[in-house]
Amino acid sequence: MQERNISDIIERYLKEILNDANAVEIKRSEVARRFDCVPSQINYVIKTRFTLPNGYLVESKRGGGGYIRIAKINLVDNTEMFQTLLAYIGEQISTKQAWKIIQGLYDDQILSKREANLILATLDQKTVADDGLRAQILKAILERLKYSN
Template sequence: MSNHNTSDIIEAYLKKILEDSEIIEIRRTEMAEQFQCVPSQINYVINTRFTIQRGYVVESKRGGGGYIRIEKIKISDKHRFLEQVNELFDERLSEKDALGIIQKLYEEQIVTKKEGNLLLATLAKNTLRGFAEEEQIRATLLHAILERLSYEDRK
């Protein structure tokens, strides 16, 4: 349980820094020392909570002068953003990745909370459980939804 809590704290810390700056560079070992955890926990947080589906681009360089750069994606054109999200996955989509995409659509005010919850219910594992190609159906549905949203005139 403490690992989960530490991960939440690390995530909150990095997001707070990203509020003031769209790009940050960190050193894994320095972060691990600061939060008194193993460096792999820093990797875990970055790999699971700073994904493209959640609106972040991560670049890393290993070695002595290595760093991890996290950049918050700038969204200026909702139509282009929706196209980019649609290109993130092909014919299969896990429930976890669908959740991340829907969360980002909500954060960017492309869907309301109610619409997001309806999408979550539609794409949930429990909803699609009886189908042999659950991930394929989820991907097809989300592609259709994103395409429709990209042509909808939203204010």
């Protein structure tokens, strides 16, 4: 039996919860106990896997009654979030960051597999070596998507 990374297991668990609801509130310590890991491991998973480019909005409150709220968002149906995503891109974007955004749009079924692959080929490091030009292209694609859906 193949052993899996604890981060992958925690991510899968949280995504399963999000399949039943568009948002979930968790306590870092409770999830850490469930998976027998340190709370910072939960922070790592949330910071790296539940980001805006991946289609998630995360809020947290620290302290005794603290929580982390993760919400799955549909960027195209939410103009404000779409604007936040465009602002996130800024003047430059790496190939890896662009890939995450396209993956999120594919996961939300905004892009077909073929469309996502064509966009990824367009934004690839081998095609566009300049992060500024990649950002301009990605913004243009997102603006078109925003109004075509």
